[in-house]
Amino acid sequence: MDKTDNIQRRNRSVKAALLGLGTVGMGVYRVLRMQEDEMEDKLGSRVELKYILIRNREKAAKKLTDPSPLTTSWETILQDGEVEVVIELMGGIEPAKTYILEALRAGKHVVTANKDLMASHGQELLDTAWDHGCDLFFEAAVAGGIPIIRPMKQCLAGNHITELMGIFNGTTNFILTRMAQDGMEFEEALRLATDLGYAEADPTADIEGLDAGRKVAILASTAFHSRVTFTDVYMEGIANITATDIKYAREMGCSIKLLGVARQTREGIEARVHPMLIDSSHPLSSVNDSYNAVFLKGDAVQDVMFYGRGAGELPTASAVAGDLFQVIRNIHAGCCGKLGCTCYKNLPINPMERIASKYFIRMQVEDRFGVLASVSSILGNNCISISQMLQKKKTGDSAEIVLITDAVEERHIRDAMKVFDEMSIIQSISSLIRVYG
Amino acid sequence: MDKTDNIQRRNRSVKAALLGLGTVGMGVYRVLRMQEDEMEDKLGSRVELKYILIRNREKAAKKLTDPSPLTTSWETILQDGEVEVVIELMGGIEPAKTYILEALRAGKHVVTANKDLMASHGQELLDTAWDHGCDLFFEAAVAGGIPIIRPMKQCLAGNHITELMGIFNGTTNFILTRMAQDGMEFEEALRLATDLGYAEADPTADIEGLDAGRKVAILASTAFHSRVTFTDVYMEGIANITATDIKYAREMGCSIKLLGVARQTREGIEARVHPMLIDSSHPLSSVNDSYNAVFLKGDAVQDVMFYGRGAGELPTASAVAGDLFQVIRNIHAGCCGKLGCTCYKNLPINPMERIASKYFIRMQVEDRFGVLASVSSILGNNCISISQMLQKKKTGDSAEIVLITDAVEERHIRDAMKVFDEMSIIQSISSLIRVYG
Numbered sequence: 001m002d003k004t005d006n007i008q009r010r011n012r013s014v015k016a017a018l019l020g021l022g023t024v025g026m027g028v029y030r031v032l033r034m035q036e037d038e039m040e041d042k043l044g045s046r047v048e049l050k051y052i053l054i055r056n057r058e059k060a061a062k063k064l065t066d067p068s069p070l071t072t073s074w075e076t077i078l079q080d081g082e083v084e085v086v087i088e089l090m091g092g093i094e095p096a097k098t099y100i101l102e103a104l105r106a107g108k109h110v111v112t113a114n115k116d117l118m119a120s121h122g123q124e125l126l127d128t129a130w131d132h133g134c135d136l137f138f139e140a141a142v143a144g145g146i147p148i149i150r151p152m153k154q155c156l157a158g159n160h161i162t163e164l165m166g167i168f169n170g171t172t173n174f175i176l177t178r179m180a181q182d183g184m185e186f187e188e189a190l191r192l193a194t195d196l197g198y199a200e201a202d203p204t205a206d207i208e209g210l211d212a213g214r215k216v217a218i219l220a221s222t223a224f225h226s227r228v229t230f231t232d233v234y235m236e237g238i239a240n241i242t243a244t245d246i247k248y249a250r251e252m253g254c255s256i257k258l259l260g261v262a263r264q265t266r267e268g269i270e271a272r273v274h275p276m277l278i279d280s281s282h283p284l285s286s287v288n289d290s291y292n293a294v295f296l297k298g299d300a301v302q303d304v305m306f307y308g309r310g311a312g313e314l315p316t317a318s319a320v321a322g323d324l325f326q327v328i329r330n331i332h333a334g335c336c337g338k339l340g341c342t343c344y345k346n347l348p349i350n351p352m353e354r355i356a357s358k359y360f361i362r363m364q365v366e367d368r369f370g371v372l373a374s375v376s377s378i379l380g381n382n383c384i385s386i387s388q389m390l391q392k393k394k395t396g397d398s399a400e401i402v403l404i405t406d407a408v409e410e411r412h413i414r415d416a417m418k419v420f421d422e423m424s425i426i427q428s429i430s431s432l433i434r435v436y437g
Numbered sequence: 438m439d440k441t442d443n444i445q446r447r448n449r450s451v452k453a454a455l456l457g458l459g460t461v462g463m464g465v466y467r468v469l470r471m472q473e474d475e476m477e478d479k480l481g482s483r484v485e486l487k488y489i490l491i492r493n494r495e496k497a498a499k500k501l502t503d504p505s506p507l508t509t510s511w512e513t514i515l516q517d518g519e520v521e522v523v524i525e526l527m528g529g530i531e532p533a534k535t536y537i538l539e540a541l542r543a544g545k546h547v548v549t550a551n552k553d554l555m556a557s558h559g560q561e562l563l564d565t566a567w568d569h570g571c572d573l574f575f576e577a578a579v580a581g582g583i584p585i586i587r588p589m590k591q592c593l594a595g596n597h598i599t600e601l602m603g604i605f606n607g608t609t610n611f612i613l614t615r616m617a618q619d620g621m622e623f624e625e626a627l628r629l630a631t632d633l634g635y636a637e638a639d640p641t642a643d644i645e646g647l648d649a650g651r652k653v654a655i656l657a658s659t660a661f662h663s664r665v666t667f668t669d670v671y672m673e674g675i676a677n678i679t680a681t682d683i684k685y686a687r688e689m690g691c692s693i694k695l696l697g698v699a700r701q702t703r704e705g706i707e708a709r710v711h712p713m714l715i716d717s718s719h720p721l722s723s724v725n726d727s728y729n730a731v732f733l734k735g736d737a738v739q740d741v742m743f744y745g746r747g748a749g750e751l752p753t754a755s756a757v758a759g760d761l762f763q764v765i766r767n768i769h770a771g772c773c774g775k776l777g778c779t780c781y782k783n784l785p786i787n788p789m790e791r792i793a794s795k796y797f798i799r800m801q802v803e804d805r806f807g808v809l810a811s812v813s814s815i816l817g818n819n820c821i822s823i824s825q826m827l828q829k830k831k832t833g834d835s836a837e838i839v840l841i842t843d844a845v846e847e848r849h850i851r852d853a854m855k856v857f858d859e860m861s862i863i864q865s866i867s868s869l870i871r872v873y874g
Binding site for chain 1: 464468471472475478479576582583584587588591592593594595596597662720723728735736737738739740741742743744745746749751752754755756757758759761762763766767769770771772775776779781782
């Protein structure tokens with residue numbers, strides 16, 4: 001920054017309002033403290049949190065050395081012309097959506113970590129920001145501290161991104177890691193995750209893949225320049241994965257991960273979250289514990305991966321602060337609202353039943369002559385060919401068949417499973433897990 | 438982009454000049470072709486390569502369908518007011534430096550992949566760009582296609598980065614991978630790298646760590662906001678690493694990588710490139726073949742890693758195109774030259790002899806009573822304590838001692854080695870390799 005600029009800027013500090021003082025809110029508060037000495041050199045001015053919007057003043061006051069910015073009135077913030085940036089960290093759809101829209105219409109720039117909102121209403125919010133010449137940044141909404149939205153929109157802009165996949169949920173990755181490394185069953189690993197604070201009281205959104213699904217919607221929209229919303233994403237959780245599946249997968253040189261996958265194909269965009277076998281040599285296979293990673297394929301960059309903390313107070317605050325600092329630089333440079341929605345295409349969504357995958361199938365069958373033959377023929381009748389037959393373990397009068405199919409469209413697998421369900425010789429389908437590649 | 442803007446912008450295309458048509462130059466030419474259909478939606482205008490500066494017109498003409506942009510005259514490009522962006526891909530210090538300075542002084546924005554230049558003269562170039570309100574972007578100068586400079590300057594701006602380390606050279610990483618996976622010796626692996634085109638005819642800059650050293654200088658300057666130049670970086674190559682060292686390292690749960698490391702400590706900045714033992718559980722340990730990766734520690738983001746292709750025609754062109762597209766967006770937004778040099782500190786460089794590391798030492802000694810005792814006492818006299826004594830293999834009248842020390846300042850190791858050199862019972866120091874952590 002050149003000196004005279006700085007001196008002018010230092011005469012004023014940029015005033016911001018923080019909405020919410022939960023984990024991430026406190027993280028942002030702390031990070032701004034940690035950056036206090038460097039802000040002027042880095043940004044050309046200080047940032048002042050003029051307001052912190054909370055519900056319970058007593059509870060919030062306990063967290064702060066100086067409680068004076070605390071307010072319970074959104075109106076006060078909205079009406080205050082001095083507030084140039086609003087940092088929305090309340091989460092959920094309402095009132096966050098209304099607040100963000102009102103802030104943008106009032107010409108205030110917005111930084112948000114709200115994945116629910118961006119995954120469902122991203123288009124409306126980004127269009128409103130654009131119409132009012134405001135910045136709306138949401139790096140923290142995906143993969144916590146890992147820089148991915150801005151790198152995709154800027155650094156990788158010279159690519160056609162054909163595929164993105166990743167581990168977008170730390171809770172489920174921690175659970176699967178414990179199951180793989182310590183042989184725990186799902187319930188036990190979930191209990192440990194809860195005890196350690198990795199899993200929330202109600203872990204549904206994590207376990208069922210909803211949290212990862214929201215991130216896939218946001219990333220796919222950014223990667224393919226075509227809007228993908230939460231409801232376009234097929235989601236399946238990890239509750240049915242067993243230590244046995246993971247053991248068999250390892251014997252096949254694979255690990256099992258809850259992967260978010262989005263692809264752009266001739267048929268359109270496919271976007272999905274489900275457990276998947278992935279080869280141990282793939283970089284995502286060694287992403288363990290609560291770490292996240294995003295793996296992209298572009299026609300120029302080829303393979304690129306971003307790895308780091310996908311959640312947590314300070315890592316998520318790091319992403320929020322990066323966006324906030326960019327808004328402040330843009331304010332000083334007089335170029336806010338220049339990078340809006342990058343969805344200039346309108347591609348169809350390819351429905352799940354049309355998407356081809358390989359499948360890992362584990363089934364318990366009656367141990368009698370000809371069973372294997374009829375299993376194979378039913379698969380054959382449904383255009384499913386067997387790539388590997390893994391093992392056939394006998395216990396009492398039943399036998400276990402573990403096989404991997406060649407790539408086949410989902411609808412054929414579903415048809416085959418319907419037939420198996422009605423056959424007395426098939427006692428149960430223990431597992432049906434997709435295989436990457 | 439809003440429509441009226443686009444229509445206005447489409448009336449003109451931004452004119453750029455490409456300096457150099459080698460591997461990366463051809464890559465950029467191809468990437469711009471690949472992006473032709475999307476440019477207007479993405480950037481608000483097209484990019485036209487009005488000039489391509491080359492030395493040999495016949496040779497260059499063979500590479501292009503349309504040779505009309507070819508010129509051998511820099512003056513023509515410099516004088517042409519229509520040219521708004523210069524893409525410097527010639528490499529080396531001169532004439533690249535003069536051309537870039539002249540371009541900036543003429544108000545032309547510059548994108549460069551020139552690590553030699555940025556590592557030695559980055560300050561002067563960035564200051565000149567700033568003084569003339571021009572963009573000077575150099576993402577492609579470090580780690581090829583991997584986005585790292587912009588993510589550090591923007592996404593991670595809310596962090597104090599305390600450490601960065603990485604694998605910054607694909608050639609040496611390919612060689613070390615072959616030595617580790619196929620048990621090759623260095624010379625054999627180098628020959629393979631040359632045959633496969635990974636190593637250049639004169640591989641010195643790669644093998645000796647000079648190429649990685651330039652990248653460390655650029656990254657450290659960006660990460661610590663204090664200028665680090667090529668000459669500040671301590672460099673040591675991989676020519677002395679043997680398959681035996683790698684075998685012993687594996688027995689200790691480590692792999693050997695050529696790592697670039699930069700840290701900010703109370704004593705100042707340390708910046709170095711040398712082979713290092715690193716624990717197999719560290720994400721960098723599984724970065725193999727010609728892949729690169731950059732691993733950062735920040736006080737907010739904690740651990741974050743960027744992984745991908747560190748070289749090659751299209752991956753490097755991806756980084757150049759990302760910078761070029763950003764310049765074009767900035768031109769349309771009227772906010773060029775806003776993100777200049779971010780080195781607002783002036784920290785001292787901590788000299789190598791003052792930097793503490795653990796060391797892996799492999800030595801051949803006379804197989805006679807008391808040798809081990811005198812080795813230990815000499816280490817002890819130089820403040821070096823032994824953490825692990827690995828093995829003691831006898832061959833004829835000599836024995837092999839392999840040990841790992843606790844962390845100790847380099848100067849003490851150097852002193853101890855001097856003493857060992859003069860002792861007849863020490864036949865040779867086969868290996869002296871630093872250990873990470």
